Amino acid sequence: MSPTEETASYGDTAARLPDIIGKIKDTYSELRPAEQSVANAILSDVQEAVRASNAEIALRAGVSQPTVTRFCRSIGCEGVRDFKLQLAQSLAVGEAFLASGPTETLPGEHPPFWGSVLGEARAAIREVERQVPPEDVLKAAEILSNAGRIATFGVGGSSASLALEAQVRLFRYGLAVEVCNEPYMARMTAATLKPGDVFLAISATGRTPEVIEAVEVANRYGARTIAITSPSSPLANAASLTLSVHIAEYPDALTPSASRFAFLAILDVVAAGTGYRLGPKARENLRRIKFNIMHARQSEALEPLGD
Numbered sequence: 008m009s010p011t012e013e014t015a016s017y018g019d020t021a022a023r024l025p026d027i028i029g030k031i032k033d034t035y036s037e038l039r040p041a042e043q044s045v046a047n048a049i050l051s052d053v054q055e056a057v058r059a060s061n062a063e064i065a066l067r068a069g070v071s072q073p074t075v076t077r078f079c080r081s082i083g084c085e086g087v088r089d090f091k092l093q094l095a096q097s098l099a100v101g102e103a104f105l106a107s108g109p110t111e112t113l114p115g116e117h118p119p120f121w122g123s124v125l126g127e128a129r130a131a132i133r134e135v136e137r138q139v140p141p142e143d144v145l146k147a148a149e150i151l152s153n154a155g156r157i158a159t160f161g162v163g164g165s166s167a168s169l170a171l172e173a174q175v176r177l178f179r180y181g182l183a184v185e186v187c188n189e190p191y192m193a194r195m196t197a198a199t200l201k202p203g204d205v206f207l208a209i210s211a212t213g214r215t216p217e218v219i220e221a222v223e224v225a226n227r228y229g230a231r232t233i234a235i236t237s238p239s240s241p242l243a244n245a246a247s248l249t250l251s252v253h254i255a256e257y258p259d260a261l262t263p264s265a266s267r268f269a270f271l272a273i274l275d276v277v278a279a280g281t282g283y284r285l286g287p288k289a290r291e292n293l294r295r296i297k298f299n300i301m302h303a304r305q306s307e308a309l310e311p312l313g314d
Contacts, residue, residue, distance in 0.1 A: 027093040028053065030082050038081055044068045045078040049094070057095045061087045123262050131254050131268040138238075138252045139273060146248055148280030150231050151177065154205040158196045158225075160187040161209035162217055165267045169209045169235075169274060176278035179296055180289040190217035197221045200230035207233045211266045213240020213251075222246055235270050250277070 031046050038046060048068035049056040056064060065072045079090035151157060157177060161170035167188070174186040187193035194217075197206055206225035210218045213236035222232045222245045234246035243249040250273050254266040282289040 026097050027082065027084070027090065028097045034082055038078065041068075041070045041074045042078040042081055044070055045075055053094065053098050057091060057098060120262055127262070127265040128268040131252075131265045132272050134254055135252055135269050135272045135276075139250055139276075143248065143250055144273075144276050144280050147233050147250060147277045148284050150205055150233065150248065151182065151207075151277070151281045152180075152284035154182065154203065154231075156200065156204040157182055157184040157207060158187055158193070158200065158205070159184065159207045159209070160193040160196075160218060160221055162190065162215050163211075165264055165270075166209045166211060166215075166218075169267070169270050170207070172271065173207055173209070173274055173278075176274060177281060179293055180282055180285050181292040182281075182285075187221070190221070193217065193221040194224055197224035197230070198228065200225050200228055202229035204230040205233060206230050208236070208242060208246065209270060210234070210236045210240075210242050211264065211270070213237045213242035215242070218242055219245050235273050237266075 028050070031050060035043060035046055045064065045068045048064060059067070061072050061075055065075045068075070076087055079085075079087050082090070084090040084093060159170040159173040161167045171186050174184045178184045185196065187196050200206060204225075206222060208218050208222050213234070219242050222234065222242065225232050226245070226247065231248070232246040234242045234249045234251070236242045236246075236249065236251055238249075238251040238253050240251075243251050252266075252269045252273065254269050282293075
């Protein structure tokens with residue numbers, strides 16, 4: 008299957024996949040009061056609603072069984088059976104986003120998300136120390152410090168922002184760095200690279216087709232490719248140098264992905280290593296940047312040197 012056909016197939020699948028939970032929430036205000044009672048009963052425990060019989064749903068909602076059937080048809084389903092099937096499919100995708108955790112915080116206590124965010128950040132950085140070989144970081148730093156051009160690329164909120172972060176980290180040393188902000192630009196940019204240039208790809212899963220394809224294009228034209236991704240993934244196998252770490256994600260959809268902390272730590276140590284490789288050149292560029300920033304702000308206060 009070609010990339011175009013694969014993309015079309017994915018789009019067709021996404022179009023067919025029903026989001027019945029979203030449909031219930033969007034049409035809630037248009038339902039009759041008795042039907043809203045059914046919606047309330049279902050949304051309060053979606054997993055149980057998938058298992059429950061028509062009679063059990065009616066009992067939980069305090070309505071008759073025909074009302075449950077009317078509710079199903081009001082939201083576009085053929086009947087209860089069709090509704091249960093769509094509900095199960097929707098739940099398979101979004102169960103983590105339906106769960107609700109503790110929200111109350113007692114005086115003097117940290118909020119419930121405190122430990123999950125900060126604890127996972129600390130754990131992720133420890134995993135970087137444990138899993139990423141320092142010699143691979145030094146190899147990446149050597150490749151980047153000698154690069155003619157550097158292109159960075161990631162797809163999705165976290166990986167795309169990390170690709171931008173990589174540009175911010177490296178351009179200050181005087182390196183020619185560009186960030187690709189969408190897949191076609193990444194492919195076109197990769198096609199213009201040559202031996203001595205570098206394509207830096209970031210992907211939490213290592214399975215994003217657009218990122219893998221861009222790396223393969225860069226490889227085809229002799230550029231060095233570096234991947235920050237998960238171990239043994241297709242992207243890890245495609246890149247000429249991989250900095251990989253496996254991070255178990257905390258099961259809370261409202262907190263940041265722990266892998267983001269790990270990848271940012273990898274970027275920081277690679278950027279620091281690149282700066283040390285460049286030595287006086289990097290220091291002079293940073294001096295110029297800091298001099299002009301402080302002059303513009305007319306401030307003598309000591310500010311972070313690296314940022």
